[in-house]
Each structure stands twice: as C-alpha cells, then as structure tokens.
Amino acid sequence: MNQQRLQRVLAGMKAAGLEQILVTATTSLYYLTGYWVEPHERMIALWLCADGKAVLFGNEIFGLSSTRELPFVAHKDGDDPVAALAAAVRPGKLGIDKFWYSKFLIGLMEHRPDVRPVLGSQPVDENRQYKDEAERQAMRHASAMNDQVMAAAIAGLKAGVRENELAALVNREYLARGADCEGTQLVCFGPNGADPHHSGDGTVLKPGDSVIFDIFTPISRYWCDMTRTVFYKTVSQKQRQVYELVRRANEAAEAAIRPGVPLGKLDEIARKVITEGGYGHCFTHRLGHGCGIDCHEPPDVSGVSQAVCQPGMVFSIEPGIYLPGEFGVRIEDLVMVTEDGCEVLNKYPKDLQVIE
Ligand SMILES: [Mn+2]
Structure with missing residues (x-):
C-alpha cells in the first residue's frame, strides 16, 4: 500500500x-x-x-x-x-x-x-487529481515522448498515405519508446476531422486536407494525450482563420491557469475567443479532462465543473472547431498546475504548418 x-x-x-x-x-x-x-x-x-x-x-x-x-x-x-x-x-x-x-x-x-x-x-x-512528485515526473516523461511521436507522425504525411497507416506508425513509434501498449489513434483527414472522435480508417490523404492527430498512450502506467492539426500542401483562407482562432483559444486558456482559478473559467475563456470569432456553435465539447493513470479522469474541464486549479493537477486544454462536410481543427496540450502558474507538458509547436 x-x-x-x-x-x-x-x-x-x-x-x-x-x-x-x-x-x-x-x-x-x-x-x-x-x-x-x-x-x-x-x-x-x-x-x-x-x-x-x-x-x-x-x-x-x-x-x-x-x-x-x-x-x-x-x-x-x-x-x-x-x-x-x-x-x-x-x-x-x-x-x-x-x-x-x-x-x-x-x-x-x-x-x-x-x-x-x-x-x-x-x-x-x-x-x-493531485499528482505527487513521482507522478509529475511520469506525466512529464510521457508527454516528452509524445512530442517526439507527434514529429514522427507529421513527418509521415505523404501522397497516398491512409489514416490507418499513420495510426499504425504512431503506435510503432510509441512502442519503440517504451509505451505500455498500442491504442486507437485519432488520425483525421479533411471532412473526417469534423467528427471529434473519428479514428483512422482507410481514407487517403488529399492536397488541401486539414490533418488532425489526436494521439495518446500510457507509458509506465501514465498517459500522454496531445492533438495537433496541420494542413497538407495548401491552406485556405477559411482554414487559416479557423486554425488561428483555435490556437488563440488554447493559448488564452493556458495563460490563465494558476492555483485558485476555477476550471469552468478556463472553459469560458477559450469559448469566448471562439464565439467572438463567429464559431461558438462549432466548439461542441468541453475544453478538457483530467489525465493520469486513466487518459480521462477527474477533474472535468467544462462550464459546469466545480473544480478549482490546485498544484499537481494535470488536465488537457483542447478547444476545437468542427465544420461538418468540410474540416476540423483541434489543438490539445496537457498542462500541470504549479505553485504559481502552469507547466505546459507538450512542447510541440503550435504555429500553423503546411506540409509539402
Ligand atoms: Mn484529450
């Protein structure tokens, strides 16, 4: 015990x-x-x-x-x-x-x-909810691994590739870095990205697609969970506008994290950015969830959450915009509340990327 x-x-x-x-x-x-x-x-x-x-x-x-x-x-x-x-x-x-x-x-x-x-x-x-020192190290380690795997996944984008091939690539990269097991990875091209829980199928990559990678796995029992969205070959004005809104929502919420801030307030901050940009009705889920030995665990990061940021809490910040029939954008980091602010565990960049 x-x-x-x-x-x-x-x-x-x-x-x-x-x-x-x-x-x-x-x-x-x-x-x-x-x-x-x-x-x-x-x-x-x-x-x-x-x-x-x-x-x-x-x-x-x-x-x-x-x-x-x-x-x-x-x-x-x-x-x-x-x-x-x-x-x-x-x-x-x-x-x-x-x-x-x-x-x-x-x-x-x-x-x-x-x-x-x-x-x-x-x-x-x-x-x-309150990770002790050993757990904090485990969460940092898992997310550092995830940054590397995200880079490998994005490097795997090429003509003719299918979603499920990239999902398999992500799992191989995880296992090579000591992950506990494989999982269902969410790889979504173009219109598939408008379904927040679409998992990689046989869809083939096309120029102009948005590409969502929502990738997660446990390592030494503790989970990582990160999402990035990139664009293949070209990016439209609308895609760029939607991407920048989601990125600003993600960054605004992360900038507000410190002990004492209600998690419901973080949801409100992110939602306000997206709503003022005209896409509030397309941000259809809560802002995030706690993460640890379960990928999804308390605290809830939503408008109805009663939880308040306290040191040691680890949760996701993952705003998204979903346009059925067109495309989706989601950007997710895991964050850890510290004594005076927050440590963003994922370091993979969030600048808009067009993959050639
Ligand atoms: Mn998540």
Missing part, C-alpha cells in the same frame, strides 16, 4: 461521511496498492474502512498474496465471488466504486440487505 495516498484517501472518506468504501477500478487499485490487475469478468475489491482497516478480495487467478498490511482473501472460479466480501462488510452505508459491475453489487445487496450502497469513488478520485 502507498501509505501517503492511503492516508489522504482515508481523510477524504471522513470528509465525505463514508465509513467504508470498495475500490475496484484497475487504475484506482493500482494507485493505492501498486497491484495492476485487469479482472475482466472476475471480481476484485479493496475494502477500506475509515479506521484504516483494509482487506483485498479477489479471484485466486490474479496471483496475489497477503502482506502484513494488506490481507488478501481469495475465491476460486465457481465460487460465489462476493460471499466473503459480503460476510466482512459492516452494516449501513457502503461507498461503491463507480466502475464496479452491477452483477457484483446486486449479489452483495442480496447477501446484505442491511448494507446501503452509495456512490463511493470520490475519496480516491479526488486525491488522484
């Missing part, structure tokens, strides 16, 4: 009025225990009590064993996976991880009608 993180989570439980919680998400378990378990359909749950009692329940196939500070209670395939857990938990309110399968929760409720499940991810999620 990471004792510092555990103590902060226990304090968060007390603040939230939660005497006991179940932590079950792979990434949250890793954050607290250092164990990386992908249970798929099987059951794993860390039971944490505000008095510091902690017990891990899970299938024996995960290969875990008890330690002095963390007992492990195993079940086998074919057993009722929640029986031992149901026998242990205390009556009353029990905080449940937002990502626990309903089949386990309903099983637990059938065993224990005296237990009242409530949403219980908040103490862990809240703490995961």
Whole structure:
C-alpha cells in the first residue's frame, strides 16, 4: 500500500461521511496498492474502512498474496465471488466504486440487505487529481515522448498515405519508446476531422486536407494525450482563420491557469475567443479532462465543473472547431498546475504548418 495516498484517501472518506468504501477500478487499485490487475469478468475489491482497516478480495487467478498490511482473501472460479466480501462488510452505508459491475453489487445487496450502497469513488478520485512528485515526473516523461511521436507522425504525411497507416506508425513509434501498449489513434483527414472522435480508417490523404492527430498512450502506467492539426500542401483562407482562432483559444486558456482559478473559467475563456470569432456553435465539447493513470479522469474541464486549479493537477486544454462536410481543427496540450502558474507538458509547436 502507498501509505501517503492511503492516508489522504482515508481523510477524504471522513470528509465525505463514508465509513467504508470498495475500490475496484484497475487504475484506482493500482494507485493505492501498486497491484495492476485487469479482472475482466472476475471480481476484485479493496475494502477500506475509515479506521484504516483494509482487506483485498479477489479471484485466486490474479496471483496475489497477503502482506502484513494488506490481507488478501481469495475465491476460486465457481465460487460465489462476493460471499466473503459480503460476510466482512459492516452494516449501513457502503461507498461503491463507480466502475464496479452491477452483477457484483446486486449479489452483495442480496447477501446484505442491511448494507446501503452509495456512490463511493470520490475519496480516491479526488486525491488522484493531485499528482505527487513521482507522478509529475511520469506525466512529464510521457508527454516528452509524445512530442517526439507527434514529429514522427507529421513527418509521415505523404501522397497516398491512409489514416490507418499513420495510426499504425504512431503506435510503432510509441512502442519503440517504451509505451505500455498500442491504442486507437485519432488520425483525421479533411471532412473526417469534423467528427471529434473519428479514428483512422482507410481514407487517403488529399492536397488541401486539414490533418488532425489526436494521439495518446500510457507509458509506465501514465498517459500522454496531445492533438495537433496541420494542413497538407495548401491552406485556405477559411482554414487559416479557423486554425488561428483555435490556437488563440488554447493559448488564452493556458495563460490563465494558476492555483485558485476555477476550471469552468478556463472553459469560458477559450469559448469566448471562439464565439467572438463567429464559431461558438462549432466548439461542441468541453475544453478538457483530467489525465493520469486513466487518459480521462477527474477533474472535468467544462462550464459546469466545480473544480478549482490546485498544484499537481494535470488536465488537457483542447478547444476545437468542427465544420461538418468540410474540416476540423483541434489543438490539445496537457498542462500541470504549479505553485504559481502552469507547466505546459507538450512542447510541440503550435504555429500553423503546411506540409509539402
Ligand atoms: Mn484529450
């Protein structure tokens, strides 16, 4: 167990009025225990009590064993996976991880009608927002790698290339630099870029296309996530105007980041630039999201976010403009809030580029 993180989570439980919680998400378990378990359909749950009692329940196939500070209670395939857990938990309110399968929760409720499940991810999620020193180094390292991979991806633009070939190139470049795994990379040519979540398909590059690279992967468990938009062979007046608006929105939001600034204010600052430029209705998503052991995690960077910038927070700033049937532009950096401002983790330039 990471004792510092555990103590902060226990304090968060007390603040939230939660005497006991179940932590079950792979990434949250890793954050607290250092164990990386992908249970798929099987059951794993860390039971944490505000008095510091902690017990891990899970299938024996995960290969875990008890330690002095963390007992492990195993079940086998074919057993009722929640029986031992149901026998242990205390009556009353029990905080449940937002990502626990309903089949386990309903099983637990059938065993224990005296237990009242409530949403219980908040103490862990809240703490995961504030990266400690080791995590800050991991985030910097991942984004430095991403700057290199972005350069390689843009260098891969050439006549006849397809989106999915570039997505494969991005994954190869990641793996060569020690990334944990491959992922679905968003490579979007021309009109495909108007869909914010288009992923690379067989579309062939054409002169005049905008090209969006939204590329992300974990390295040593911590994610990078960056987007750049470039133009192939030529750029129209309209493309240039839209690009400069998005770039100004990105830079205006980043310039405003310092401890104490509400994240909703950052969304407002970026949106104002794009709205005043006449494209407010084409910026269809929130400004950004927290990033860490999950690519998308708290805090939310949107107009309804209640979060406030605090040192150690890492999140994306990714305004975009999407013109269906024409093209899209998005520019995204990961940023880290520091004691007196912000560190932009991505250094790849944002000047408009026309690739010959
Ligand atoms: Mn992102």
